[in-house]
Amino acid sequence: MNPNTAQLLFFGVIILIVIGLMFRNGRKRQRDAASMTSGLKPGAEIMTASGIFGRITAIDEAENRITLQTGPTSELTVHRQAISRIVTPVAEDGTSLNGEPVVLEDAGADPAFGERVEPAKQSDEDATRRSGGGAAKGSGE
Numbered sequence: 001m002n003p004n005t006a007q008l009l010f011f012g013v014i015i016l017i018v019i020g021l022m023f024r025n026g027r028k029r030q031r032d033a034a035s036m037t038s039g040l041k042p043g044a045e046i047m048t049a050s051g052i053f054g055r056i057t058a059i060d061e062a063e064n065r066i067t068l069q070t071g072p073t074s075e076l077t078v079h080r081q082a083i084s085r086i087v088t089p090v091a092e093d094g095t096s097l098n099g100e101p102v103v104l105e106d107a108g109a110d111p112a113f114g115e116r117v118e119p120a121k122q123s124d125e126d127a128t129r130r131s132g133g134g135a136a137k138g139s140g141e
Contacts, residue, residue: 036086040066045088048078053087 040046045055046068054068054076064080 036083039086039089040080040083041090043090044086046083047085047087048082049084050082052076052078 040056040059042056042058045053047053048068052068052070054070056066057069057075058067059080060066065077066080066083068076068078070076
């Protein structure tokens with residue numbers, strides 16, 4: 001086989017691999033966008049691209065606008081494409097409590113403001129290791 005032909009064949013294979021990876025990444029992005037769109041429902045907590053957190057109160061499909069409740073009395077209207085991620089999705093089974101959708105809560109959530117949390121107990125070995133060894137315990141001076 002001619003060296004030029006082998007080189008041309010090698011570059012052709014590389015180009016085909018790159019094109020295949022591009023198609024695969026495009027499909028993955030489409031799947032992620034579809035799952036994000038299906039998760040945008042009233043009651044879901046989201047984060048915008050600018051870092052604003054809020055709960056969806058209304059969705060206007062015709063105008064591609066989403067109304068967010070960012071505080072007790074404040075609401076923002078943002079474009080649908082400004083949503084970067086869903087923080088807390090709405091329950092899939094459609095359950096509601098007093099007419100409001102039930103939102104799935106994070107099991108490892110931080111404690112509420114002002115709530116006391118007991119610190120984890122330290123073993124004697126951990127305390128000795130953090131204090132700089134055994135010199136602090138048994139120096140006898």
